[in-house]
């Protein structure tokens with residue numbers, strides 16, 4: 001078995017099938033994946049938030065900018081744990097990064113100077129020992145600070161004492177909000193966090209000169225450790241923490257701030273499918289086909305915001321309600337939206353859109369924000385309603401179920417089958433989610 005695995009690994013290495021390798025590694029760990037070759041990625045969006053945990057719900061600790069290079073430590077739910085300068089660790093949404101530029105050759109190579117150099121789990125000699133590396137062995141350097149160097153060790157990240165490794169002239173490390181990137185062009189420091197303090201000294205105990213808000217600009221004067229020395233337009237000078245600001249040069253200003261929706265993972269659930277046709281219209285068309293069409297339209301519109309969008313089914317598949325709800329919980333979706341079309345058996349069918357939620361605490365705001373945007377579309381709005389529906393009840397994540405009109409109402413059906421209405425729905429749901437995540 002071991003021999004086979006080795007052969008597979010050799011094959012994969014040869015062809016640099018990084019994704020497959022990460023998958024193999026995933027088998028050996030429950031939820032956290034140590035990435036082997038995929039240890040460096042480049043930021044693709046104008047700016048991306050760095051959070052303290054793997055998801056939108058975790059606090060924002062700073063930002064990285066387009067073109068910044070990050071070292072990956074692990075992965076969870078499509079979020080990467082990355083190392084920033086100063087031994088800080090944060091999480092970024094992987095879909096906002098350019099994974100195609102991943103390459104191990106982009107990293108510096110070091111030569112081990114001492115026989116049986118110990119590899120530690122953390123930059124700390126009292127942390128767990130991962131193993132040893134032999135003298136003259138070449139290792140990939142992921143990140144380096146004065147005393148400790150992070151290397152790629154057996155597909156994961158490990159630390160060795162910098163004094164035991166050679167050819168390790170100061171590396172730039174991952175560029176991030178913590179670095180004084182663009183040494184020449186740096187001009188403006190822009191605050192990204194509310195109630196940011198300008199202090200007299202470069203530390204968090206320094207006396208406060210003033211408190212400023214998001215968007216405030218300062219002139220960049222210099223850097224002291226992890227703090228920037230800045231000047232305000234009124235002439236006052238002080239220090240701001242590098243992790244609550246972004247730095248831009250006049251040539252490459254940050255075009256747009258990171259938006260919360262771009263970091264969100266959204267599940268769109270096209271109701272019914274496969275054996276289950278859902279409601280049938282008087283024209284003998286099926287609800288299951290409309291829900292899929294609408295889900296695809298919403299996905300397309302949502303992806304323009306940068307969000308990660310997943311459909312519970314991509315074709316005419318049979319899928320239980322339990323599977324749909326579990327998928328939402330498993331990937332810790334930030335929002336789950338189930339799509340349906342109503343029908344009534346009475347001779348005078350109803351009309352209108354209804355947005356259902358189950359638990360007010362968990363789902364109420366999502367229902368309210370989406371429904372508010374659904375008021376401008378062609379079919380009349382019946383408002384939000386609390387209802388014990390399976391995909392909402394057994395869903396650990398914020399979730400709603402939207403009935404997008406009555407499939408057996410002549411007037412609703414005319415809109416349901418029109419491109420115009422479908423576009424309106426896609427735009428309205430996207431606008432609602434944008435507000436929800438703000």
Ligand SMILES: [Zn+2]
Nearest residue numbers: 271278340341
């Ligand atoms: Zn239905």
